[in-house]
């Protein structure tokens with residue numbers, strides 16, 4: 001099979017820069033002009049020395065002084081102009097890439113996003129994209145120009161005297177060889193730095209997310225092992241890397257600028273032998289001093305070259321992630337019946353299949369409860385119905401149409417998914433509820449809040465409906481957050497509600513309010529509930545018992561108690577714990 005060669009990171013980067021190429025070309029042209037102007041003072045000084053040695057005075061030197069000044073001003077003007085242009089083009093590209101990354105996240109399977117630690121997305125979208133700034137804004141114009149200056153100077157020195165040309169390049173060549181040694185490891189080293197950085201970012205996000213648990217168990221930051229290990233690992237990685245690199249850097253930064261070390265003795269030897277004039281000798285001394293500055297600047301970009309691959313690779317991994325393929329055209333749905341036909345599902349090939357041959361009919365307006373031991377596959381079934389992933393085998397239909405033929409937006413309108421993670425945005429309570437339907441009026445928001453049993457506590461907040469919830473809803477209790485999420489789902493008024501019942505024990509008073517809110521939410525709708533407490537679903541139209549990814553039985557409670565030993569056992573356990581609590 002013909003394998004397609006992956007494009008180089010630079011080609012990918014240049015592709016992202018589409019629309020800004022003109023800006024970069026102009027920026028490089030201006031940088032070159034700046035460099036050319038930057039060389040003028042060296043040539044002027046060299047010419048002045050020649051005049052002075054041949055008996056010239058102040059008057060002869062004046063035009064060269066003026067020339068040097070013009071060259072200096074030209075360099076400042078053109079390089080500033082070049083930098084401004086390259087930065088404008090760069091930030092347009094960074095904006096475009098960040099927008100594309102976010103747009104992409106809305107097209108990849110929801111499950112992929114849930115599976116990826118949020119620290120990883122933050123690192124890529126913020127840090128890796130920002131990491132392209134030096135490459136785009138500086139590398140292209142500045143590295144090009146910083147390499148061309150010394151090249152032009154070296155060529156000129158060779159033209160004046162090839163022997164002195166060779167002498168002036170000795171330290172540069174030695175410095176370059178040393179720098180290549182250090183650059184050899186840069187790619188893998190940087191890749192490693194990204195890895196430890198990512199582990200640290202994930203550990204920090206997890207640590208901050210779980211700070212309440214850490215505090216509740218009186219653990220200090222240092223005792224939160226994963227976090228502190230990641231921080232130590234990150235610091236140690238850089239210390240080791242710098243220690244390894246330091247000797248190369250020291251040698252390079254000492255050797256390259258000491259260009260006079262070979263130039264002076266060789267020049268003196270040739271001059272004393274009569275084969276080099278004093279004027280040429282002094283001109284070459286001045287010019288060779290102009291060689292090293294730009295070269296050292298160009299060397300600093302070697303690091304940038306090495307990180308391009310990592311940055312582009314991480315960004316491309318998101319941009320090229322497989323998407324859920326859906327048609328643009330809305331599907332025609334005949335009713336809201338849901339049908340699972342011999343569905344199987346695998347998260348990752350290496351973990352094996354988690355759902356096997358699931359067939360299930362869910363009639364509109366009925367209550368279906370998914371019950372079963374932890375890890376049996378209840379949430380997976382619910383998420384497949386909500387379209388978070390595509391099934392691996394079999395099919396799921398809604399209103400007779402395969403989910404794969406229903407645009408995500410259309411499916412999303414039909415389903416309200418109320419998960420246990422009742423995430424609230426750092427906005428007002430009113431805005432959080434209105435996310436259910438953006439065009440809902442204030443009256444509608446308040447009406448659903450009443451039906452969800454939250455109107456009373458919302459009005460008691462400092463600013464009522466205009467109280468800011470705090471990141472993740474941090475200012476509200478778990479039960480309050482759950483009721484606001486229910487209000488949000490109610491406002492959406494979708495015909496199908498998928499509810500992941502809370503596992504955490506809620507106080508009886510709160511539980512009664514939440515149950516009332518749920519029955520208001522689901523009246524006349526299709527309800528699929530992932531039930532963790534059997535008592536709440538005993539009246540369901542269909543109880544589906546899941547065990548190890550298979551349906552172990554389904555039907556109404558009375559039938560299941562007779563026909564499904566697993567359900568009978570679960571029910572007895574439930575009764576036992578309930579009676580235990582009541583005693």
Ligand SMILES: Nc1ncnc2c1ncn2[C@@H]1O[C@H](COP(=O)(O)OP(=O)(O)OP(=O)(O)O)[C@@H](O)[C@H]1O
Pocket residue numbers: 115347348351354372373374375376377378379380381
């Ligand atoms: N995102 C995921 N990636 C890989 N495997 C997963 C993922 N989510 C769940 N699994 C695995 O799939 C199987 C079914 O999990 P699922 O969450 O559907 O079970 P569940 O019955 O809902 O469990 P619980 O009652 O504990 O929530 C388990 O073996 C679980 O480890």
